[in-house]
Amino acid sequence: MTTKEFKRNDGRKPMELRPIKAKVGVVPNADGSAMYQSGDTIAIAAVYGPKQMHPQHSQNPEKGTLRCTYIMNSFSVSERAKMGPNRRSQEISKITEWALEPVLMLKDYPSQVIDVHVNIIQADGGTRCAGINAASMALAHAGIPMKSLVTSVSCGKLDKTLVLDINGYEDSKFDEGEGSTDIPISVTKDGSLTHMQLDGKISVDQLKEAVQAAREACKEIYDVQKEALKKSVGGEK
Amino acid sequence: METPRINGERIRRYLSEGKRFDGRKMDEFRNIQIELGISKKAEGSARVRIGKTEVIVGIKMDVGEPYPDSQDKGNLVTSAELLPLSSPRIELGKPGFDSIEMGRIIDRCIRESKFINFEKLCIKEGEKVWNVFVDIYSINDDGNLLDAAGIAAIAALKSAKMPGYNEATGKADYEKHAGKIPLSDDFPISITFHKIGDNFIVDPTREEEDFSETRVTIGSLKGTIASMQKGETEVITFEDLSKLLELVGKVYKDVAKEVEKQVK
Numbered sequence: 462m463t464t465k466e467f468k469r470n471d472g473r474k475p476m477e478l479r480p481i482k483a484k485v486g487v488v489p490n491a492d493g494s495a496m497y498q499s500g501d502t503i504a505i506a507a508v509y510g511p512k513q514m515h516p517q518h519s520q521n522p523e524k525g526t527l528r529c530t531y532i533m534n535s536f537s538v539s540e541r542a543k544m545g546p547n548r549r550s551q552e553i554s555k556i557t558e559w560a561l562e563p564v565l566m567l568k569d570y571p572s573q574v575i576d577v578h579v580n581i582i583q584a585d586g587g588t589r590c591a592g593i594n595a596a597s598m599a600l601a602h603a604g605i606p607m608k609s610l611v612t613s614v615s616c617g618k619l620d621k622t623l624v625l626d627i628n629g630y631e632d633s634k635f636d637e638g639e640g641s642t643d644i645p646i647s648v649t650k651d652g653s654l655t656h657m658q659l660d661g662k663i664s665v666d667q668l669k670e671a672v673q674a675a676r677e678a679c680k681e682i683y684d685v686q687k688e689a690l691k692k693s694v695g696g697e698k
Numbered sequence: 699m700e701t702p703r704i705n706g707e708r709i710r711r712y713l714s715e716g717k718r719f720d721g722r723k724m725d726e727f728r729n730i731q732i733e734l735g736i737s738k739k740a741e742g743s744a745r746v747r748i749g750k751t752e753v754i755v756g757i758k759m760d761v762g763e764p765y766p767d768s769q770d771k772g773n774l775v776t777s778a779e780l781l782p783l784s785s786p787r788i789e790l791g792k793p794g795f796d797s798i799e800m801g802r803i804i805d806r807c808i809r810e811s812k813f814i815n816f817e818k819l820c821i822k823e824g825e826k827v828w829n830v831f832v833d834i835y836s837i838n839d840d841g842n843l844l845d846a847a848g849i850a851a852i853a854a855l856k857s858a859k860m861p862g863y864n865e866a867t868g869k870a871d872y873e874k875h876a877g878k879i880p881l882s883d884d885f886p887i888s889i890t891f892h893k894i895g896d897n898f899i900v901d902p903t904r905e906e907e908d909f910s911e912t913r914v915t916i917g918s919l920k921g922t923i924a925s926m927q928k929g930e931t932e933v934i935t936f937e938d939l940s941k942l943l944e945l946v947g948k949v950y951k952d953v954a955k956e957v958e959k960q961v962k
Contacts, residue, residue, distance in 0.1 A: 488838050489750050490785050501738055505837070507783040530790060532781065535833045536740035536756025539872040544779055544833065545793070576790075578783035580835065582754065583737045 467622040470631065471500070475624045478614070478678055483594070483689035485602040493603025495689070497595035500628060501585035506595035508603040510575040525570025529557040529577040531592055537584040553589045554579075560593045560647040560656035561600065564608045575605065586629035587615050590645050593656070598686050602693060611655055612683045613647035616675035618663050623671050625678050644671055650683060652676045706909040713897040720903065725949050727901040730849065732960040734857045739872075742858025742879075744961075746850035748901060750840035752784075755850035757858045757879075758831040760870050764824065772819025772827045776805035778834035778847060785839035800834065803927055804848050804888060807917030808832065811886035811924035814855070818880035821863060828860070830879065841904040844915065848888030849953065853961045855879060886924055887953050890915040891942050893932060898942060900949055914939075916946050920954075 467475055479500030488494035491507035498504075514520045531553040535542045557579060565575070577599065579592035590613035597611040615627045620638035624631070627643050635641040642661025648654055654672075663671070712718060722728070728749035737743040740756035764771060778800040782788045808814060819828040832855070834847045862874025891898045892910035902910060912932035917925035923943070928934065934942075 488752075488783060490838050490840070491783070503737075505783070509782075509786050512786075528790075530782065532779075532783075534737065534754075534756060534835055535777075535831070536737055536743060536758045539739050541758035541760060541831055541833075544777055576782065578781065580781060580783050580837075583739065585739075 467619070469619070469624065470635075471628060475622050476674060476678075478626045478681065479628065481682065481685050483598065483685050485598055485689050485693040491599070491603070493599045493601070493605070495595045495598035495602055497591050497598065497686075499587055499591050499626060501583055502581075502587050502591045502629075503583040504579055504581050504588060504591035504595040506577060506579045506592065506599040508575065508577050508596075508599045508605070511570040511573040511605070512576075514572055514574040520572040522571050523568075525567040525573045525575060527558050527562050527565060527567060527575050527577065529554050529561070529579065529596065531557055531579045531581070531589070533581040533584060533588060537581050553592070556589060556656055556658070557593055557596060560613065561596060561611055563653075563655045564597075564611055564649055565600070566606055566608075569606070575600070584629065586627050586632045587645065590614055590647070593647050594682065594686060598690060601690055609650040610683060610686055611647050611649060612679040612686065613645065613656065614675050614678050614682060615643055615645040616671040616678075617644050618642040618661065618667060618671065623667060623674060625674060644668070644675070646672060646675050648676055648679050652679075701905045701908040705905055709906055709909055710895040713894055713899065718899065719905070724897060724899045725945055727949075727953060728903075730953065730956045730960075732849065732853050732957065734853060734961065740854075740858075741861060742854040742856070744850045744853035744857065745837075746846045746853065748842055748846045748849075749903065750838055751842055751846050752837040753834060753843055753846040753850045754837055755832060755834050755847065755854040757854045758833065759861055759879075760829050760831075761821065761826055761863065761868060762829040764820070764827045768816070769824045770820045771816035772814070773829045774805060774809055774814060774816070774832070775829060776808065776832040776834070776851070777801045778804070778836075780836045780839075780843070784836040788836075788839070799929070800844055800847055803844065803915055803917075803925070804832065804834065804851050806925040807848060807886050807888040808851060808855070811884075811917060811919055813852070813882055813884075813886050815880035815882065826868060839904065841902045841907040842890065844890050845888055845901060848917075849957060852885050852887065852957060855881060856885065856961050884919050885954070885957065886917050886919050887950055887957070888915055888917045888925075889946055889949050889953065891945070893934060893938070898938070898945070914942055916942065918946050918950050920950070921947065
């Protein structure tokens with residue numbers, strides 16, 4: 462792969478992540494909360510629960526329910542987005558549930574619900590990944606037993622070059638050569654995929670390579686998540 | 699999650715002795731922190747924390763058509779979303795009445811105070827004007843979201859930069875900036891008084907707000923009143939009202955001082 466000359470619009474190398482910031486405890490009311498920032502994308506997440514599910518007919522006596530809601534603020538994008546849920550936000554809410562549920566022991570919470578609310582304050586691509594990263598930290602911050610943290614990043618292809626962590630411009634405006642392919646994935650600590658999507662056009666071999674690179678990058682993100690959580694309990698400064 | 703009734707009785711008794719749980723005076727706000735530019739794609743944005751209460755507001759602008767009754771004026775649209783993220787009490791689902799009322803109260807405070815010069819937001823009379831969207835999101839509810847939203851809206855408007863206008867397409871050009879939104883120097887502040895027992899307080903904590911019997915929101919400028927709303931069912935006497943109108947000037951001054959200090 463000749464990736465040397467390829468220049469990204471924000472000056473990054475193809476396999477370089479944007480600067481990351483992570484912090485827990487950003488919503489005092491919540492049982493757990495976190496902020497995750499990747500470049501100009503900022504997500505916050507708050508967890509409430511486990512708590513009794515209302516209304517009663519929504520309760521599942523077999524296992525608890527994980528309920529995620531993803532809301533992108535109207536002013537987080539150039540052209541104001543309408544307030545309230547839309548098809549996109551409903552799908553991402555569900556994707557977020559699917560990404561996180563494998564690491565939770567929902568069988569331990571029959572008839573209960575864990576609410577995870579994700580709010581995108583500023584959007585520049587990769588908002589679902591940032592949301593999942595924040596949500597995973599918020600669940601841990603809430604003290605909910607988890608098999609692993611979930612870590613999310615997008616990989617993809619710009620023209621012929623494989624890249625990581627696609628930004629807003631690259632996702633929606635990049636149109637050179639083969640155009641852009643965006644592949645957000647989420648993984649557990651051992652690298653198993655809990656979520657994957659793909660938009661674009663990519664060969665099977667390149668896809669495998671891209672996903673491998675993203676799994677590697679997730680280790681870096683995982684460390685940032687872990688550090689932020691440690692800080693919150695005064696573990697490491 | 700509900701505040702126990704016994705706390706309410708204690709709050710009421712304390713207030714009758716002129717005291718509050720956190721030691722504040724009746725007409726004293728908690729610490730106000732204003733942070734600007736918290737969301738880059740917005741034309742202006744602000745995060746306001748009052749104690750543990752937190753609200754964010756973003757201003758967006760686009761080009762639209764004027765309303766039939768204001769052909770030479772820009773438009774203001776104020777909306778609020780009380781996020782379930784901000785409190786265990788806020789239910790999922792469509793916006794409740796509190797969100798709707800908040801948007802309307804803040805809208806009237808901004809509009810009626812003539813803070814925004816809408817004539818200057820006219821691009822071509824009868825055809826093209828600027829729409830100004832004030833969008834409010836609650837992040838943490840520890841009482842008095844309403845006043846926090848009002849302060850955040852004013853701070854975000856004051857710091858906002860208008861997008862450019864593209865003559866060819868007749869649309870906003872978000873890559874360009876065209877100066878500040880035309881605002882008057884005199885800015886409004888929305889202040890809500892809550893009646894608990896025989897006393898009125900400002901800036902209630904969550905606990906105090908739970909025992910508010912009635913509230914009066916006053917959108918005021920230096921020395922003038924631009925908007926009001928009495929909410930909830932308990933009556934207030936004319937004497938009560940007169941007292942609030944006396945008080946509001948002082949509270950306005952305190953809060954305005956913070957806004958002036960923190961919004962440059």
